[in-house]
Each structure stands twice: as structure tokens, then as C-alpha cells.
Amino acid sequence: MSIFIALPLIGVFIESFYSTQPVFETVDVQSCTPGFTGQTCTTETKSRPRFDANGAPIVATSFIGVQAYRDLLQPDAVVRAFGPDGGGLWALLSIDFYAALRFTVTFTLITLPLVIGFGLVVALAVNSVTRKLRGLVIFAALLPFIITPVIGALSIRWLFIGDGILTAAIRAIFNSNISMFAQGWTIELLMLTYRVWHVAPFAFVVFYAGLQTVDQDTLESAIVDGASRWERLRCVIVPHLMPLIVFVALIHLMDSYRVFEEVVGFSSQAHRISLQFLTFNFLTPDQTGNRAITRAAASSMLTMVGIVVLLVPLITHAWRTQRGRR
Amino acid sequence: MITARALRTPIGLQLVVAAFLAVWVVAAMFPLLWTAVMSFRVPLDALSSDPLVVLLGPATRASAMGISWLDLLLEVAAVVVVFRITSRVMRPMAVQYAPFGYVPLGWAQAAISCLGLGAIMLLVVVPMLARSLDTALASVPIIGQLATPAIGITLEHYRAVWITHQFYHNFENSLIITTGVVTVSLTVGTLAGYGLARSGGRMAFWILMLALVFRALPHSVLVTGYLPMFLSSRELLAPLWAAPVIGTVMHWFSAAPPTLYGQPWAIIIVLVSINQPFTIWMMRSFFDGIPTELDEAARVDGCTHFEAFWRAIIPVMWPGVITTGLFSFLLAYNDYLVTSLLLDAQSQTMVPAISQFLNRDTSSADQIEAIAAAVSITAPLFFLVMAFQRQIVSGLTAGAVKG
Numbered sequence: 001m002s003i004f005i006a007l008p009l010i011g012v013f014i015e016s017f018y019s020t021q022p023v024f025e026t027v028d029v030q031s032c033t034p035g036f037t038g039q040t041c042t043t044e045t046k047s048r049p050r051f052d053a054n055g056a057p058i059v060a061t062s063f064i065g066v067q068a069y070r071d072l073l074q075p076d077a078v079v080r081a082f083g084p085d086g087g088g089l090w091a092l093l094s095i096d097f098y099a100a101l102r103f104t105v106t107f108t109l110i111t112l113p114l115v116i117g118f119g120l121v122v123a124l125a126v127n128s129v130t131r132k133l134r135g136l137v138i139f140a141a142l143l144p145f146i147i148t149p150v151i152g153a154l155s156i157r158w159l160f161i162g163d164g165i166l167t168a169a170i171r172a173i174f175n176s177n178i179s180m181f182a183q184g185w186t187i188e189l190l191m192l193t194y195r196v197w198h199v200a201p202f203a204f205v206v207f208y209a210g211l212q213t214v215d216q217d218t219l220e221s222a223i224v225d226g227a228s229r230w231e232r233l234r235c236v237i238v239p240h241l242m243p244l245i246v247f248v249a250l251i252h253l254m255d256s257y258r259v260f261e262e263v264v265g266f267s268s269q270a271h272r273i274s275l276q277f278l279t280f281n282f283l284t285p286d287q288t289g290n291r292a293i294t295r296a297a298a299s300s301m302l303t304m305v306g307i308v309v310l311l312v313p314l315i316t317h318a319w320r321t322q323r324g325r326r
Numbered sequence: 327m328i329t330a331r332a333l334r335t336p337i338g339l340q341l342v343v344a345a346f347l348a349v350w351v352v353a354a355m356f357p358l359l360w361t362a363v364m365s366f367r368v369p370l371d372a373l374s375s376d377p378l379v380v381l382l383g384p385a386t387r388a389s390a391m392g393i394s395w396l397d398l399l400l401e402v403a404a405v406v407v408v409f410r411i412t413s414r415v416m417r418p419m420a421v422q423y424a425p426f427g428y429v430p431l432g433w434a435q436a437a438i439s440c441l442g443l444g445a446i447m448l449l450v451v452v453p454m455l456a457r458s459l460d461t462a463l464a465s466v467p468i469i470g471q472l473a474t475p476a477i478g479i480t481l482e483h484y485r486a487v488w489i490t491h492q493f494y495h496n497f498e499n500s501l502i503i504t505t506g507v508v509t510v511s512l513t514v515g516t517l518a519g520y521g522l523a524r525s526g527g528r529m530a531f532w533i534l535m536l537a538l539v540f541r542a543l544p545h546s547v548l549v550t551g552y553l554p555m556f557l558s559s560r561e562l563l564a565p566l567w568a569a570p571v572i573g574t575v576m577h578w579f580s581a582a583p584p585t586l587y588g589q590p591w592a593i594i595i596v597l598v599s600i601n602q603p604f605t606i607w608m609m610r611s612f613f614d615g616i617p618t619e620l621d622e623a624a625r626v627d628g629c630t631h632f633e634a635f636w637r638a639i640i641p642v643m644w645p646g647v648i649t650t651g652l653f654s655f656l657l658a659y660n661d662y663l664v665t666s667l668l669l670d671a672q673s674q675t676m677v678p679a680i681s682q683f684l685n686r687d688t689s690s691a692d693q694i695e696a697i698a699a700a701v702s703i704t705a706p707l708f709f710l711v712m713a714f715q716r717q718i719v720s721g722l723t724a725g726a727v728k729g
Contacts, residue, residue, distance in 0.1 A: 004599035005540050008551025015554065122350055125343045133347070135715075140351040142711050142718060143358060148660040148677055151700045154684075155357040158364065158697060165360075168375035197353070202722060209723035229339075258544035260663055264681075276663070279546035283553055283667050293554055300547040307542050315535055322531050 009304075016297035019064045025050050068298035072097045097299070100278045101306075107192065107274070108256040114196045115252055116245060119203025124233070126204070127211045138205070145201040153265020156194050157181075184271035191262040191272070199255070203248045210244045211237070253310060258303075275303045358704060365698040366479045369690035372697070386478025393479055395472045396463070397456040404452040408444045409712075416440060430644075437713075483691075483698035487683075493699060496679040499590050500659060503675055506594035507658035508651050511605045514598070515650060516643075519609025520635060524618070534610070537603035545600055545663050552596050556586040556668060588670040596664055601657050605650055608721065612646030613639075649721035652714055659707075676703050 025048065032041040074095050081091035093099050126137050144152060159166045160180040167180055180186045214237055222232050238245075260276040263269055269277065282296035363380060364372040368390065371383040386392075416436050424432025463473040487493045522530045555562060563583035567576050576583075586592040616639060624634035659677075666678035674682075680703070683696035711718065 004595065004602075005543070005548065008548055008555075011555070012547060012551045015550075121346070125347050125350075128340070128343055129347060137347055137351055138719065139711060139715055140354045142715060143708070144354050146656060146707050146711050146718070147358065148662075148703060148707070150660075150662045150677055150680070151703055152357070154680070154696075154700055155361045158361055159357055162373060163375040164373075165375060165377045165380065197357075201354070205719055205722045209719070254542040257542070258546075260544075260546070264662060267684075276544045276546045279544070279550060280663060280667065283546070283550060291553070293550070296546075296550045296553075300544075300550045303544050304547055307539070307544070311539055311542055315538070318535065319531075 012297045012300050016068055016294060016301050017063060017066070018061050019068070019294045064294070068294045069302070071295060072298050072302065096273065096278060097302070100273045100275045103188070103272050104257060104259060104275045104306075107188075107195070107259050108253060110192055111195045111199070111256055112249060112252055114192075115199045115203050116248060118196060118200040119207050119248065120241070120245075122200070122204040123207035123211055124237075126208055138208075141201040141204055143201075144197050145199070145205075147198075149198065149261035150265045152198055153191075153194050153262050156190065156197070157266050160190065181266075184268075187266055187268045187271050191259075191266055191268065194262055194265070195256060195259070199252060202251075206244050206248055207241055210241045214240050250314065254307075257306065257310060275299070275306070279303065361697050362701050362704075365483055365694065365701045366481070367694070368478075368480055368482075369694050371478065372694050373690055382476065383478030386480050387475055388478070390478060390480035390482065392475025393456075393477050394460055394475050395477070396460065396469075397453070398477060400456045400459070401448070401452055404448055408447055412440045412444060483694045484702070486691075486695050487699045487702065491683075491695070493676070493679070493702065496674055496676045499669070499673055500675040500677075502590045503593055503597065503665070504655050504658040506591060507597045507601060508654045510594060510598045511601045511654045512647060512651050514602060515605030515609045515654075516647065518602075518606045520613050520639065522606065523610045523613035524621075534607065537606050540603040541607070545661075548596065548600060549664055549667050553587075553667060556592065559583065559586040587668060588673050590669065590673050590675075593665060593668050596668065597658050597661060600664070601654050604657075605654060608650050608653065609646060612643060612650070616642060645717065645720070648714070649717045652710070652717055653721055655710075656707075 026045050027048065028043055029046050030041055030043045032039040074097075077095055078092060081088060093102055122137075122141070126134055129137075147155075158164060161167075167178070170176075170178060170180075178186070180190060218236055219232060222236050227235065258276045259274045260280065263272065263274055263277040269281070273281070279296050279299045282292040282299060285291050360380075366386070367380060367383040368386045370385040371379055374380055416433075419439075420432040420436040421429060422432075423435065425435060460473045463469050466473075522533060560583050567573050567583050584592075620638050620642070621634045624638035625631070629637060661675075662677050665675045666681070669675065669678070671682075676699075680696060680699050683692060683699055
């Protein structure tokens, strides 16, 4: 495990400081055009890539320090944005990296309570229906979770695209001529909806399993004490499920921090991108077939920093409980 | 009995719960079922804003073929019957006819034969039966209405995707990659999970924490590490081929060091290393559920450490292996990021290959072809959930309840 994961990580770290580019040379090119009295000659300096004996371009790797990080973070632009008449936050969010960071963070924070809430409500609802229906509900709920994420996003997109039936329905209800894929916020709304649709089943299944182990005696004594349905939920069931809620929240944090498939599925790259998509975009060859590997490495390292920030409190907590157990 | 009455849900609440669940089930299934319906219609019907047109497909009926309500009814009934029979027959079949008395092989054999027979029943026998019934009933006054074509259906998009655009090629690549990933991660995961569950020291704790960190790692970070190596692997591996002893061994496999970029079997390494932390984590929680007394008893009976693992533990941990295998399969099958970056157009798997249909989005037929491809990818997952629902649920809860 450490070889196949840690080694590439070290590689990425080193790569982010080096740049591999074709070697260019500057040559003076004299071009002459025949004129009336003689030749008119102009000399200009051109830079062109150098080729080796086989005709392949020579590449050289050079140390560029934190240049790649600078390109991503653009500290000058940040300072300018918050300076006098810089545009403040809006100017900041027009830089790719910050836009991606903003989207990733808000996406994570908005979907988290929705997923847990939906999961809990569905689990409670399923728990109170007859046993015969449970199989069907679980089957139906598992489908969106198991489905290929890109395809799940696409299937929702196809309901809305063009004159899709749901767009038509929205138009009929609100009597407005809205197009879901023309502006950023509607796409973002669809992405949030998709993620809740996709992950809530997971929360539901976990909570449902937890509900089977609720202590019936505690519930009964709560009833004897005159607790209402809501009080029983708040004071008995939710505390019992608390470790599971923390678990689901944790998994959801990790998973939605690397949101990626939504951007592909909804083709939202013109409006909304995520941190992982940023790296993906650098790694995809551009028109000339070059991949911006150095920048990709830098943005990967910055994404990693986010993960570490996310996980440090968790690991220290686990370490404390582990030490307490012995 | 006062508690029983108090625990009972009042009628009003019951109705609300039932309505909520109905909405939930519809919302969960609707996008998938709707795209499945769209894939069988010509573009004019599929992209219509009127839901009834999409459902009935009048233009499709006019241009391709139509089936009657009776046909639909027969087909649905046949699906239910086939499903019932399979779920009843599978287990005895697997146990009774297991080749060499090896039950897992028996399951595979039973699954393949059931799938084959079911497909023949549903796709050939029942439609033929329905056709002949239609012609027989066409002249009867009221039932004749049900027997005339009412719903348009076309398979042209599937034909275009699978035959014209050679989607089967992508299917093969997906098959290679998923098989490889499942085999390798199960082998490594079983051994590592067993070791971790049985040692339980400080070392094991840190390995598990490391696995957690690696699980949280965005996949793009790993790909960034692998991509340059894969692109220049010919030069990087050259010393290995030139080395005295190892070089000779390497020459048995290929004459020159390979370029790993675009090789499906090389992607397996990347996907396995993404999947491994999760596999180890899950296997460990399954092994935790197997009492230590079991291997101790085997050791007392004179087994070596490895024999104890092989003869006492492996037979009881099949549920864990199946569940973990399922999730490894899903990871490899569903992946978009790794495969689209590390494979080229010729060796692409199914999921990234969909973008080739999306990007050509010029005509409306292309769009429906993309939908047909998406449905083709989803169909196996649908059957997977049907067959392994219990294992998937236990896998989802295993990490939560124990870890």
C-alpha cells in the first residue's frame, strides 16, 4: 500500500517544483523580399523549439520553485482584489482556484445536513411500515447509490436538457421561461440535488441498520415517563444513532470534498468547477497535446492540504480514544 | 400491553409516512427509468416535452415498430415469473450440480445458465408468443383493441451504439479492468485484513489511520503521480530490461519495456491502490466478527498458521469476501477520472467512452445514442442490486457499526 500510494505522492510533491518544457532557442532570421532597387531585407529574432538528431523536440527539466503554486494562487491578484476598488470577493472568485475552492466547500457544507436529514427521515419512515414493503423500498433506494455517478448525473441532466419534461413542468408551474443550463446557480442547484439523491440512500441504509438495535426497554420507559413521539426521537433514538451520524458525516465530508463527477455529468465547467476537476483539467491534453503536469501537481498538493486540515482533528480524536481503551 | 398501544402509529401519521415513502421511491427510480424509456424512442418522441408522447412514442410507432398493451402485459408477467423461478431454483442448483464439488463454481454455473435461459425466454420466446397471440386476437372486437400496436419501440440506438460504434470493445476493456481489480484487491485485502484484525497493536492502529487518510485522498492526486510515470515508462523501465538477470526474465514478457499509458492491465494497479485502503478497512471489520477461538482451535488440531487461515477462516468468510468484491467491482466499473486520463481512445472503458457520444452532440440522434449507451452501462448494475441487495446493505453497515 505504501509503495503504490505514498511513492506517487512524493513524486507529485517533487514534480510540483519542476517544470519540463521543450527547449527554445532564439535565432536571428533574415528574410528578404525582392524590391524595385534591390532586395529589402529585415532581420527579426524568433524563438523556436530545438530538435535533436532524430527530429524529436529536446525537453529540459528546470527547477521553478513555487512558481506553479503562484500561478494557481495568484497572490498579486488576491492583494489587488482586496485593495482599493479591487472588486473584493467577486474578483477573488473569478480566479479558477478560488472559484473551485468556494464551490467545493459550499457544496460539501450544503449537502451534508440534507443528506443526514433525508437519510434519517427515510430510515424512520421505513422502520414504521410493514415488513413486506421494506425490501422494495431498500431496492429502490439502493439504485441511485450504486449507479455510476457520471451516468446518474447525466440521467438527471437529460430530464432537464432543452425542452426536457421537467424543464417543461417548471415552466408550466412558475410560468417563467427558465433554462436550467444557461446560468451558474441553476446548474449548482441541480448538482446539489443530484448529490443528495445519490448519497441519501447510503445514510438511510446505515441509519436503518442502527434503528434495529435501539434498546426497546429504554423506549418503553420513556413512554412510561410520558415522553411524546418527538421527545422519544430526540432523547432516545438520535443519541443512540449519534455515532452513526458522525460516521456518515465523516464519509460524506471525504467524498464530497472530492466532488468531480457532477462537473462532468452536468458539463458545468464553464460555470462551476471543483478542486478535483481543476487537477483533471490540467492533466487533460490541450489542443497542442501538452499536459500541464507541474500545475496539476501543485493543485494536487493544495487539495491534499485541504484533506489534512479535514482529517487532523479526526485522527487526534481516534488516537485519544485508542489510548484511552488500553 | 399499554406500551404496545402507545408504540402504535396513529392513522394520520401512517398515511403521511406512506405518502412520503411513495414519493421517495418514485424520486429514486424516476430518472433511471425515464432515461430507459427514452432510449427506446426515436429522437422526435424522446426529446418531446410532453410526457405522454415520451411514454407512448407515436412517431416511433409510425417509423419503427409498435407493441400492443397485451404484449407489454405478457412481457412484464414473464419477467416476474422468471425472477421468481430463478430466485427459487438458484440455490439448490448451485449446491447440487457444483462441478468438482466446489460450491462457488456451482454458483457461477447456475448464474450463467439462469441468465442465458432467462434471456432466451424473455427476448425470444415470449415476444414470439405475444406476436402470434396478437394476430389471433386482432379480429375480436374489444380485446382486439388491446392487441393492436399502441406503444412505439425501437432498438436502432442500441444497434448504433453496440455495432456501429463498437461499444463491445469498451465493454471488453471494462471487463478486463474490473476482473483484475476485484481479484487483486481481494487477495491483498483478505491477507492484510486478517493480519490487522488478529494483531491489534499500535502498529495496526496506525496502518488503519493511514488507510483512512488514503481513503480520503482525491483520486486526481494519485493520477497526477502516476501519469508522468506511465507516459515515460519506456525510458524509466529501460534499465530493468538492460540489467543482467532481471533483464532476461523481463525479455520473456516483452522484447522492449512497455509504455504503460493506455494499457488496461496497468490501470489495474492504480485502481487497486485507490481501492485498497477501503478493502482492508472492510475486510478487517468482517474478520473482527470471526472469533479468535476458531483459528486457535484449528491450531490446536495441528494446523500451521497458514493452514488455519486457509481451512478454518476462508470457509466462514465468504459473505465478507463477496461484499468486499462487490464494492471493488463498483469502484472499478464506475470510475471515470482514472480511466479517462490514463487510457487512450482505443482502450477506453465504457463510462468515459460515453463522453464520445456526448461531445458529438450535433444531431438529436447522437443524444439518444448517448442515452442508450448509458442505459447499457446501468443495466448490469440493476441486476447486481437485485441479486446482491443483502450483501450490499451488510457492506454499507459493516464499516459503520464496527469501525
